[in-house]
Amino acid sequence: MKTIASIQQIFYAEPMTAAPLSGAAVKAILNDSSTKQINNVHSKTWAYEEQEGTNTPFINQLNGQTYYNDTQPGTRAINFTIGQYEYETKADLQGGTATSTSWKAPTNQGIINKCFIGRTKDDTYVVFPKAQISCRTGMVESTLMGLMLTATPIETGITGLETEAWFDASEVA
Numbered sequence: 695m696k697t698i699a700s701i702q703q704i705f706y707a708e709p710m711t712a713a714p715l716s717g718a719a720v721k722a723i724l725n726d727s728s729t730k731q732i733n734n735v736h737s738k739t740w741a742y743e744e745q746e747g748t749n750t751p752f753i754n755q756l757n758g759q760t761y762y763n764d765t766q767p768g769t770r771a772i773n774f775t776i777g778q779y780e781y782e783t784k785a786d787l788q789g790g791t792a793t794s795t796s797w798k799a800p801t802n803q804g805i806i807n808k809c810f811i812g813r814t815k816d817d818t819y820v821v822f823p824k825a826q827i828s829c830r831t832g833m834v835e836s837t838l839m840g841l842m843l844t845a846t847p848i849e850t851g852i853t854g855l856e857t858e859a860w861f862d863a864s865e866v867a
Contacts, residue, residue, distance in 0.1 A: 696813050696816070696862075697816060698816065699757055699814055699815045699816045700740065700814060700815045701735060701740040701774070701812055701813070701815065702813045702814060702815045702817075703731060703812070703813040704731065704735065704774070704810075704811070704812050704813075705723070705724060705729055705730065705731050705732070705810075705811040705812075705813075706729070706730055706786070706787070706808040706810050706811070706827075706845075707723050707726060707728060707729040707730070707808065707809045707811075708728070708809060709807050709808060709809050709810065709823060709824040709825075709850070710723070710734060710809050710823035710824065710850065710852070710855060711852065712852065712855070713852055713853065713854035713855040714854055714855070715821065715823055715855055715856050715859045716865075717819075717861045717864075717865030717866045717867075720811060720819055720821055720861060720865075720866045721863045721866050721867070722804055723809060723811065724784065724866070726777055726809065730742040730783070730786065731836065732776055732779075732783070733778070734776055734777045734778040734779065735774045735775070735776065735777070736774070736776070736834050736838070736840050737777075737839065738776040739773070739774045739775040739834070739842075740772075740773070740774040740822065741772070741773045741774070742770075742772050742812075743770065743771055743772075744768050744769070744770045745768030745769050745771065745822075746768050746853075747765060747766055747767045747768045748765070748766045749763055749764070749765050750763070750764040750766075751763050751764075752764065752767075753843075759850070762834075762866040765781065766786075768836040769846060770846070770847060770858060771844050771845060771846040771847075772810065772820070772822070772825075772844070772845045773842075773843065773844045773845075773865035775832075775834055775840040775841065775842045775843070776840055776843060777834065777838060777840050778831055779841055780792075780794070781793065781794065781795070781796060781797040782794075784797050784841060785797060786806075786808075787805045787806065787808070787827055787829040787841060787843060788803075788806075788829040788830070788831070788841065789806060795802050795827060801815070805826060806826070806827040806829070806846070807825065807826055807827065807848070808824075808825055808827050809821075809822065809823050809825070809829075810822040810825040810845040810847075811822065813863075817862065817863035818860055818861070818862060818863070819820075819862075819863065819865075819866050820858070820859045820860050821858065821859050821860070822845055822846075822857065822858055823847075823850050823852075823855055823856070823857070823858075823859075824847070824848055824849070824850045824857070825845040825846055825847050825848065826845075826846050826848050826852075827843065827844070827845055828843070828844040828846070829842065829844075830842050
């Protein structure tokens with residue numbers, strides 16, 4: 695039985711391009727030199743959320759009975775605020791261009807997709823092989839400008855590659 699608790703590590707990389715999504719695939723991503731780790735999550739901003747789905751009943755007007763129920767699942771997302779970061783991280787997750795000493799906003803903010811991996815404090819890896827990133831700068835606790843990020847898993851476009859998977863650390867080791 696698992697109790698998923700808080701966050702220990704967060705990584706991002708380019709979206710996965712091949713199936714299957716396995717512990718070995720996650721380990722390969724984590725060991726890739728282009729994978730980046732986020733080293734600061736502002737206190738108590740980490741959240742995994744799954745919205746409640748919707749049900750729309752279609753009722754037969756003649757007898758008042760439901761003849762079909764349209765069910766849509768809720769979307770899932772991971773949200774957090776990065777309290778300290780380099781300009782390169784800001785450009786990776788918000789767009790624009792960066793050097794070690796500057797960041798310039800993008801002329802036209804496009805869609806940013808990343809593979810997103812979160813490791814919880816009790817060693818569960820939550821993996822989005824392709825997540826659409828929504829990132830903005832905002833004020834946290836009235837004095838800190840943090841990067842407020844939402845990673846939402848989206849269709850991968852790759853046969854056999856799920857939108858989300860969870861692995862125990864023993865699967866990734």
